[in-house]
Amino acid sequence: MTTILWRYAGSPAGGTASTVDAASVSSYAAAAVNWAVSNDIVAPVSDGLFAPQAAASRAQIAAAIMNLVRGSQAGPEISLSGGAKVLVAYFSATNTTKPLAEYVADGLDAGLYEIVPETPYTSEDLNYSNSSSRATVEMNTPDARPAISGSVDNMEQYDIVFIGYPIWWGQAPRIISTFLESYDFSGKTIVPFCTSGSSGIGSSAQNLHALASGATWLEGQRFSGGTSRSVLIQWVNGLGLDITAK
Secondary structure, rough: OOOHHHOOOOOOOOOOOOOOOOOHHHHHHHHHHHHHHOOOOOOEEEEOEEOOOOOOOOOHHHHHHHHHHHHHHOOOOOOOOOOOOOOEEOOOOOOOOOHHHHHHHHOOOEEEEEOOEEEOOOOOOOOOOOOOOOHHHHHOOOOOOEEEEOOOOOOOHHEEEEEEEEOEEOEEEEEHHHHHHHOOOOOOOOOOOEOOOOOOOOOOOHHHHHHHOOOOEEOOOOOOOOHHHHHHHHHHHHOOOOOOOO
16 A cells, blocks of 8 residues: 555655664565654554555545645645656747747656648748738638647646647637647646747746647746847746746
């Protein structure tokens, strides 16, 4: 039982358990018992006896699970999920958003996926003053869905997905809609961030919520091009998620 709880918590390091019958603990369970006793997850049955070879009662199991849950709520020492898996996905037509996405992925040791359009955008495509340019037409067409080249491997493995993009006409490029509609984000946490010269993130992220039903959306953040790595790391660590960027 103790080993199951320990593995569920992500096999964290523990102290050295001082129980009278520590010598009776099976070798495969030693680390689990050290962790459980040191963190008050599983209490000795009496007088310092852990009784490692005895059967656990329903009451003991219930108490251990409650202690595990309380420990996870008290701080980052114990993680119920064993550490969330993170993906940083980004679209960067002019390579402005790219370095920011790389900072986040590197700081979290997360997966990194570039949303690459099947047909790359040229400088003329991005000519904002041309009402007939590709980007202008797409942004004026809510149902536009530019095709993406490639896909994310095993999207189901990720718990948290950061999505980075530039602001186009006050909104996320339509290719972000293509990305969101390509996967099931149910149960995942999505963290949007964007780059722009002056425009804030505004409603760009909120307008995407309906495309990823079942996901939990965090409030997005706008950054200017050239934002430093330290600023990105500080932002990530202030999100209140069970992850730490370095």
